[in-house]
Amino acid sequence: MRTICFxxxxxxxxxxxxxxxxxxxxxxxxxxDYSNKTIMRKVAQKCYLPMNALxxxxxxQYQGAFKVSFSISGVCLDQFELYAPDVLxxxxxxxxxxxxxxxxxTDAHALCSLKSKGEFTKMINAHREKIKKHFNxxxxxxxRNTELIYSDQIGAMIADLGFKGILTEGAxxxxxxxxxxxxxxxxxxxxxxxxLKNFQLSDDIAFRFNNKTWADYPLTTPKxxxxxxxxxxxEETLNLFMDYxxxxxxxxAESGIFEFMKALPEAVFNGSDFGFSTPSEVLDKAKVxxxxxxxxxISWADEERDLTAWLGNDLxxxxxxxxxxxxxxxxxxxxxxIKRDWAYLQTxxxxxxxxxxxxxxxxxxxxxxxxxxxxxxxxxYMNVLSDFILRLEKxxxxxxxx
Amino acid sequence: MKVLMFGWEFPPHISGGLGTACxxxxxxxxxxxxxxxxxVPKLWGDEEPVADFxxxxxxxxxxxxxxxxxxWKNLTYLEVSSFLVPYxxxxxxxxxxxxxxxxxxxxxxxxxxxxxxFSGKYGKDLLQEVSRYALxxxxxxxxxxxxxxxxxxxxxxxxGIAAKQISGKPLVAHIHATEFDRSGESAxxxxxxxxxxxxxxxxxxxxxxxxxxxxxINKYGVHPDKVSVLHNAVLDASIIESKVKKKVPEKIVTFxxxxxxxxxxxxxxxxxxxxxxxxPNVRFVMAGSGDLLNKMIQRVAELKMGxxxxxxxxxxxxxVDDMYAMSDVYVMPSVSEPFGIAPLEAVRHNTPVIISxxxxxxxVLQNAIKIDFWDVDAMADAIFALLHYQSISKxxxxxxxxxxxxxxxxxxxxxxxxxxxxxxxE
Numbered sequence: 001m002r003t004i005c006f007x008x009x010x011x012x013x014x015x016x017x018x019x020x021x022x023x024x025x026x027x028x029x030x031x032x033d034y035s036n037k038t039i040m041r042k043v044a045q046k047c048y049l050p051m052n053a054l055x056x057x058x059x060x061q062y063q064g065a066f067k068v069s070f071s072i073s074g075v076c077l078d079q080f081e082l083y084a085p086d087v088l089x090x091x092x093x094x095x096x097x098x099x100x101x102x103x104x105x106t107d108a109h110a111l112c113s114l115k116s117k118g119e120f121t122k123m124i125n126a127h128r129e130k131i132k133k134h135f136n137x138x139x140x141x142x143x144r145n146t147e148l149i150y151s152d153q154i155g156a157m158i159a160d161l162g163f164k165g166i167l168t169e170g171a172x173x174x175x176x177x178x179x180x181x182x183x184x185x186x187x188x189x190x191x192x193x194x195x196l197k198n199f200q201l202s203d204d205i206a207f208r209f210n211n212k213t214w215a216d217y218p219l220t221t222p223k224x225x226x227x228x229x230x231x232x233x234x235e236e237t238l239n240l241f242m243d244y245x246x247x248x249x250x251x252x253a254e255s256g257i258f259e260f261m262k263a264l265p266e267a268v269f270n271g272s273d274f275g276f277s278t279p280s281e282v283l284d285k286a287k288v289x290x291x292x293x294x295x296x297x298i299s300w301a302d303e304e305r306d307l308t309a310w311l312g313n314d315l316x317x318x319x320x321x322x323x324x325x326x327x328x329x330x331x332x333x334x335x336x337x338i339k340r341d342w343a344y345l346q347t348x349x350x351x352x353x354x355x356x357x358x359x360x361x362x363x364x365x366x367x368x369x370x371x372x373x374x375x376x377x378x379x380x381y382m383n384v385l386s387d388f389i390l391r392l393e394k395x396x397x398x399x400x401x402x
Numbered sequence: 403m404k405v406l407m408f409g410w411e412f413p414p415h416i417s418g419g420l421g422t423a424c425x426x427x428x429x430x431x432x433x434x435x436x437x438x439x440x441x442v443p444k445l446w447g448d449e450e451p452v453a454d455f456x457x458x459x460x461x462x463x464x465x466x467x468x469x470x471x472x473x474w475k476n477l478t479y480l481e482v483s484s485f486l487v488p489y490x491x492x493x494x495x496x497x498x499x500x501x502x503x504x505x506x507x508x509x510x511x512x513x514x515x516x517x518x519x520f521s522g523k524y525g526k527d528l529l530q531e532v533s534r535y536a537l538x539x540x541x542x543x544x545x546x547x548x549x550x551x552x553x554x555x556x557x558x559x560x561x562g563i564a565a566k567q568i569s570g571k572p573l574v575a576h577i578h579a580t581e582f583d584r585s586g587e588s589a590x591x592x593x594x595x596x597x598x599x600x601x602x603x604x605x606x607x608x609x610x611x612x613x614x615x616x617x618x619i620n621k622y623g624v625h626p627d628k629v630s631v632l633h634n635a636v637l638d639a640s641i642i643e644s645k646v647k648k649k650v651p652e653k654i655v656t657f658x659x660x661x662x663x664x665x666x667x668x669x670x671x672x673x674x675x676x677x678x679x680x681x682p683n684v685r686f687v688m689a690g691s692g693d694l695l696n697k698m699i700q701r702v703a704e705l706k707m708g709x710x711x712x713x714x715x716x717x718x719x720x721x722v723d724d725m726y727a728m729s730d731v732y733v734m735p736s737v738s739e740p741f742g743i744a745p746l747e748a749v750r751h752n753t754p755v756i757i758s759x760x761x762x763x764x765x766v767l768q769n770a771i772k773i774d775f776w777d778v779d780a781m782a783d784a785i786f787a788l789l790h791y792q793s794i795s796k797x798x799x800x801x802x803x804x805x806x807x808x809x810x811x812x813x814x815x816x817x818x819x820x821x822x823x824x825x826x827x828e
Contacts, residue, residue: 020779021786022680314793314800356797375771375794379787386790 002236003277004228004268005195006068007144007167008244010048011109012040012076013349015370019380024387030341035370040083047248052090054258058265059099066265067099069278070244071144074107074127075347077134088134095135101278102131104140104163110346111310113145113154114297115324118331123343124161142166142279146348148197148241148300149307152187152293159189165283167241170196171298171305181235183282184292193283194292197241197300201227206242210255221260221267229272237282238274241300302357310351315378320351322385329392338395341388353377403822404437406548406565407453408539408558411522415446419743420578423610424554426637428453430815436822439546441561443535444522456546458538459520473540473564528557529592536560543568550822552576556593559600566603572825574818575604576632580617583664583738589621598622605825608632608818610741611762630821633766634741635814639806642750644727652685652710653789656729656753658722659736659744661692666735666758666775671698673733675705676782684710684789689725691716726751730795731788735775736761745770746809749802754795756784766809769802 017032058066072080072091080088094100106112106123107130113120124143131138143163145154150168158166170180180196204224208214216223228238243250251257268274277285301309311320323345330342353369354377371377407428411421428438429452438453445457518534521527539561543551552574553562559575566573581589581597601607601622607629609615615629648654655677657670667688674686688698688711695713702711717725726732732748732755739761746763748755749770757764758775771788773780788794 020783021790022676022779022782024680314797318791318793356801372772373768378794379771379783379791382787382791383783 002231002233002238002272002274003282004238004240004274005277005279005282007103007239007241007279008068008070008246009144009242010070010072010076010244012036012043012073012079013109013347014075014079014344015039016350016380016384019383019387021383021386024383025390026387028337028387028391030384030387031344032370036079037083040079043245043249044084044087046253047245048084048087049090050253050258051244051247051261052087052094054262055100056090056094056097058262059094059097062265062269064097064099065269065275067101067276067278067281069101069103069142070094071103071105072131073105073109074123074130075109075344077130081134092135095138099278101142101280102135102138102140103142103144103167103279104128104131105144106146108343108346109146109348110343111146111149111320111348111351112324112346113149113157114307114311115320116327117157119324119327119346120157121161123346126343142283147310149297150194150294150299151297152295154297155186155192155194155294156188159186159192163192165193165195165279167195167239167279168197168294169241169298169300169305170199170239173305174292174294174298178290178292179232179235180239181231181237182289183237183286184290185288187291187293190288190291193288195237195239195279195282196292197239199300201238202240202242205240205257205260206246206250209246209251209257209260218256219260221263222271224264225267225271228268228274237277237286308357309355310348313354313356313374315354315356315374316351319354319378319381319385322382322389326389326392329396333392333395333399335395338388338391345385345388350377350381354381403550403819403826404439404548405431405550405552405822406439406441406543406546406569406571407552407554408441408535408561408565409554410443410557412440412442412445412449412455414448415444415522417524419741420555422637422743423578423634425450425452426635426811427815427818429637430635430811430813431818433812434815434819436815436819439542439548441539441542442522443520443531456542458535458542459518461538461541462517463537463541473536473567532557532560532596536564540564540568543571549826550574553600553604554578556581556596556600559596559603563600563603572605572828573603574606574608574821574825575600576608576610577601577614577618577740578610579740580614580621582617582621583614583740586663586738604628605828606630606821608821610634611765613738613760613762613765614740630817632814632817632821633762633809634743635809635811636743636746636750636806637811638750639803639809640750641752641803642723642727644723644751646724646727648728650685652683653730654685654687654728655731655733655785655789656687656689656725657733657735658687658689658717658725659734661688661690661695661698663694664737664739665690665692666737667692667694667698668701669735669775669778669781670733671701671705671711672778673735673781673785674702674711675707676778677785678707678710680786681789682710684785686711687714687725687729688712689714689717689722722747723751726753729753731756731785733781733785734758734761734763735773735781737775739763746806749798749806752799752803754788754798754802756781756788767802767805769798769805 015032107126142165143158144167148169180198184194186192354374356374409424413425440453441456443458543565551565554576555578562573581594601624615631618624619626659665661667732753734757736758741762745755745757755770757770759772764772771784
């Protein structure tokens with residue numbers, strides 16, 4: 001039987017409060033508690049709680065024949081603990097069914113895979129501990145990097161850390177004529193299997209579902225089942241990867257997205273030869289078809305599927321360089337608050353807000369940014385980073401003296 | 403299309419941004435093969451021959467003709483109130499009104515002479531000139547063939563209205579600034595009345611920004627469908643490489659413009675204080691003059707930052723360019739700025755800019771930091787950031803000049819031609 005593999009990214013950054021240069025050296029608390037809490041509660045009500053309830057019903061209804069997987073960032077788990085324990089509890093219930101897989105990732109949803117193997121490893125371990133703590137000792141076996149960022153090198157690091165597989169984007173420019181609907185292997189360490197997102201069908205749900213100018217609007221389950229039936233019989237795995245906030249937040253409840261998901265398993269079981277699997281099950285069952293070569297990093301963002309949403313312009317590069325110049329110093333310091341801020345400052349979203357490539361049609365970026373412009377985002381971040389560096393240097397001196 | 407256009411000034415003899423904008427627009431329209439008859443109260447003879455210029459001072463009008471009677475009736479109000487001279491700063495306004503009250507004469511019959519010598523300035527007889535200008539406009543509209551009438555700002559609105567009465571052709575009222583920008587919320591009086599009349603008499607209104615369009619809709623009650631936005635553009639987008647070197651080691655942050663309520667100089671002063679408290683290695687410059695100058699000097703002294711905050715007085719010509727070139731940051735904290743071309747000049751000098759969100763230019767310039775004029779903290783923060791975080795200035799330099807290249811008068815004129823087409827079809 002062929003299979004659909006659902007994976008949902010669950011993430012909320014810890015947003016920085018408006019932080020002026022006069023605060024540097026004076027105010028060491030950077031986080032916008034009010035907006036973080038408000039946004040978390042809003043998304044919980046619109047997405048996490050109703051969608052978790054819906055998935056739990058489906059899993060129970062089909063007695064495990066329907067299954068999904070999540071990666072929940074550490075920075076998001078921390079905010080569940082603070083602002084949405086009800087959401088955390090509902091995720092626990094899902095995991096407890098045994099038909100929900102949790103994936104590994106970096107604790108802070110960071111870009112450290114591009115910069116430091118040491119930091120990357122630390123963040124993966126930190127995330128593993130958090131998952132263990134919150135989910136009754138659960139241990140993730142499959143890795144999903146921030147925003148599906150992947151390269152041969154990153155894959156090799158992940159293989160070294162003992163993971164059996166990794167998820168990434170089925171980007172056109174790496175696949176060429178090849179299909180994303182197979183299991184591939186890392187080009188350096190063949191033992192690491194690679195699952196590729198079918199971006200056409202994933203984005204039909206995640207981005208186009210409620211687009212009234214789309215030729216295929218409205219998307220119904222029979223239509224979707226027709227499409228998956230059109231996939232050649234030899235292609236056995238359909239990876240549908242998307243933001244979890246697709247459900248109820250990016251696509252509002254009024255769009256019918258919940259009804260679509262509720263009806264989908266039934267339609268798939270009755271109308272196709274597809275079932276549902278978690279990433280681990282896919283990796284265990286499907287045979288590897290070929291190595292996939294990804295010499296420069298890819299991601300699932302924007303049309304380019306590269307890193308330019310987070311890195312590449314002068315603002316992003318200056319902020320990123322300055323931040324990681326501090327890694328050595330941070331490692332010498334024993335201070336819980338500094339360690340926490342160091343992690344949260346690495347969250348990819350801060351760099352995403354500084355992206356300038358969509359000045360003309362930056363709807364997606366604008367939607368997700370709490371700032372008026374990338375310049376505002378950069379200034380605020382650099383003010384905070386300046387204070388963080390002062391703190392680090394001060395603490396370091398203190399440690400040397402004592 | 404033959405356009406009968408009424409302005410008040412034309413380069414090189416200009417005292418404000420209006421003449422420059424008219425020049426750019428006319429050049430753009432010529433690019434699109436439009437025939438322009440451009441009327442100004444006074445021609446100097448050294449204007450670039452881009453249009454068929456008409457010097458209002460040369461036009462002979464037989465005011466006894468019947469058709470002028472009605473027009474004249476509507477204009478007597480202006481003649482009578484002509485001692486109220488607006489379009490000046492409050493300080494100058496007072497000076498002129500004092501003068502006019504003592505000097506005032508009632509409407510005389512000299513209006514029925516043949517020619518009127520316009521000064522073309524913004525002097526004490528401004529309202530009188532505006533009304534005479536309308537009579538001349540009526541005469542021209544009767545003798546020069548045209549398809550559409552286009553009037554720039556309130557000074558030319560009575561002319562536009564009069565021309566429309568004579569020829570019956572559709573009228574476009576272009577609004578570069580409103581009385582609300584000049585006087586704040588308390589706008590009223592004859593200028594407001596003229597603006598109101600012009601905007602309502604027009605078949606279509608063209609505003610220089612969405613900001614101005616909203617004022618036209620909300621404060622003058624013009625129907626939104628009747629108002630389009632045509633942002634200003636730049637005549638020359640090239641980068642100006644200056645050899646001027648600043649002679650002080652500190653970074654320089656500059657305010658350059660009239661020191662009046664509308665330009666928000668006091669917010670710049672307060673922001674300067676906040677920056678200096680943190681970083682003494684900065685110098686602030688306030689270049690320009692205006693009725694708030696003394697108040698600003700006083701405030702700077704009060705804040706004890708006289709050694710770091712400098713006033714240059716009114717600058718012109720090369721001095722303006724040098725000032726831009728020497729500056730590390732240019733700030734335009736305008737309270738209400740219909741468009742505001744100065745930041746674009748700063749961009750041409752590769753100087754990073756901070757502009758208020760209450761300026762029309764903020765709608766077209768992406769590579770600038772935008773703040774609310776009253777948000778002194780944000781302004782100080784932006785200044786600090788531009789001085790300390792190098793990559794923003796670097797990006798502004800790379801992207802800003804690219805952006806300027808897209809602000810072309812040809813594009814503006816293309817939109818205007820569409821406006822003309824639509825109203826002449828109706």
